[in-house]
Amino acid sequence: MNPQDFFDPLASEVLAVAPTRAHDLARLRVLAQRHAAPTVTVVGKYNHGKSRLLNELVGRDVFAVADRRQTVTLSEHHHAELRWLDAPGLDADVAEQDDGHAQQAIWLHADIRLFVHAAKEGELDAAERKLLQTLREDQLRTRRQTLFVLTQVDQMSDEEQLAKVSAAIEAQAHGLALHPVSATRHRNGVEGGKQLLLNKSGIPALQALLREVVQQVPAARQHEQAVLFADIGEQLQQQQAAAQAQWQALQQRQQQQRQQFEQGLQSVLESIHQDLLPIVELQGEDPALTPDTAADEFRLTAGKRERARIHVAYSRACIAIRAHLIQHGVEGLPADQRTSVASLDTVMVAVMGISVKYRADLRRRFCEPAGQAQLMQSFLHYYELSEDQQALQQALAQAQSEQQANTRALEALQRLRQGASA
Template sequence: MVSSDLRGQAAREIHAVLPDRADDLARLQLIADGGVPVVTVVGKYNHGKSSLLNELLGQQAFAVSDKRETVVLAHSVQQGVRWLDAPGLDADVGSEDDRHAFEAVWLHADIRLFVHAAKEGELDARERALLADLLDDDERSARQTFFVLTQADQLADDEELDWVHAALAAQCKEVVWRAVSSTRHRKGQEGGKSLLVERSGIPALLASVRNALDRVPQARAHEAARLSDGIRAALSEHRAAQAALLDTLRASQQRQRADFDRGLKVVIGKAGVDIEAMLNALGTDHAIVPDSAKDRYASTAGKRERAHLQIAYSRACIAIDGFLAGHGIIELPSEQRTAASSINSVMIAVLGISVKFRKDLRRMFCEAPGRERMQRDFTHYYELSVGRKALSQRIIDVDAALSAADSALDALNTLIAST
């Protein structure tokens, strides 16, 4: 037997994945928790809901008044049945009593008594909408709704009652309305007039409700199966979507990395070929000869060659930097930046600012270890770029969502284990 705490935890895990199924989950949890059958009376205020409940129960369990009395979820448990008197349909949408009415009709109820005062004649728009919803729900969930025409004693005669029946039938042909009078029933009970009691319609309605109560366990089992199947299908669909998204993101991550690795290798390789050709075309290495103090302001062969080397180096850097910028690699990660913003560049971090000697250019661009180091270091910063980090986080989030969906499917088994 699964404990109530475990079922509650299971419901929370499912709700975290399917927040839009909160109402279905709440109903399924109530069914799983068991408890006595629930009969809810719903309708507009001042249509005799509370009086009807009192006559069905045979005691004054619910407050009766000409003013709006029921603004909360009033209830009474009698003979193994919980009876609910919901706030009237006139409640403002979004108000607290409107929420109580919703809970009474859709969350708690196994059996609904939809009441409409006979003197009002036809249903209004909100009553018609609720009636249609109740009929649809009865078909899906196997819950049972009785449509009750209250305050029949306030009509002039049976002919007027027939007219009301006809008007209601024109609005919804498939509904059978049960005319009742709480006043007649009470007077008949107090006066010992069995015929008046019978004519009130209350005994016949009570007998139908009792028969319906006998079918509640079967109806709950049907409803639990329908709800759990629907939630399982939604979870499975959600899981499949997350799995497909995860595969797509991982494939994109791998494809981007492969494109980057391949493209960077080409750019570095071309820079190396150009620099090697340039170096091989040079003659005497003047750059290694240091300038003397008298050459400080003079143009020397060493200065000219070092400038030539710097130009070749800059061209290689421009080509690599353009490639990196195309992949979103510009600045250093925030944790590596310094106060000098001008040097917070990936290019400077990997290659430095300048190159003065042939051996340095050759080591960096023409020899395999140098090219491999550049490939490795630039790739490191590529993985730290904003776009790559966002993609990695997205993959982590979707993977977590997939795990949550798996946990929710297991939780659903826990939730329905005792239904």
């Protein structure tokens, strides 16, 4: 199987939950090509002699040299079992695209970076210092090495001037080793067969150093891979723990709220029950059941008084229940149950109906276990459908799917790691 066919689907599982790790994953993808030649690239401002340095190192004019901006994309050349990558210069005025290519060379492809600075420019400017600092920090983390090459030293008037520039740069970057070179001297030395000039060019010494550093590339790559996997893994573990805590907190809230709703409603129903007992426990004939005659129209009959009493008691019960529902955000009906009459679209109407109840209704609904259970069940049904509870359920589902995605990412990372060490 093509290694990328193995790598890419797994990497996208990781990327899905850790988008900020895109670069690390891209670098791991490069590192997954285990037998790829060690890659050497140049970094520095334009016109400092990067392309020409590479030409001298590989011994052929393969990279374009110019006084104006020449290298705009990456160009590569294979020589001496190394992959040489020439990159555009990094400058404040550089078009973003060139910069992107240079960044890719430095961060994505390079095993070894040659930081190029022309001696005649004197000290490092702010951008160079910052970049050099970043590269040195990266070297501590990934063991990818950066060699500082002071180029065009033939343009120094004498040794003293060179020493001054070197000292100034060393003062800017503590502990930095400088490798002075002159491409011109090297070329003249090669062409004229002058060994002394060749040696004085600094190129053979740099080549020898490079050979040493190249020897360390396989171990450095292994180290870098381990570091990247460990860092991504740690992030995923942290995310996993956070998602888990979030899910647990939501679930706890859901349980608590439901318990409060249920227990509260239970005690409301209980006190309604107590309130209604004197009314429903009437012995003997029920005057409320005696219908009025036409002659009773303007008279207060025992039947009317009793029905009013029942009605008031029922209203009290409804008010108590409604207060509880409002407190828990259970008021309106879910969207798919709404009618064209807004005042009817309440949970109270849906559960209780709108008709006035007789004594037997009151007893059945509020004073018998089956009726109470029925009320409890109906209100719990609408409780679950209330906006707050729906939102909570959604948040729970979201937290759960985050957890699942994270778990998949952790498994994918594990497989990538196994693939890397297989």
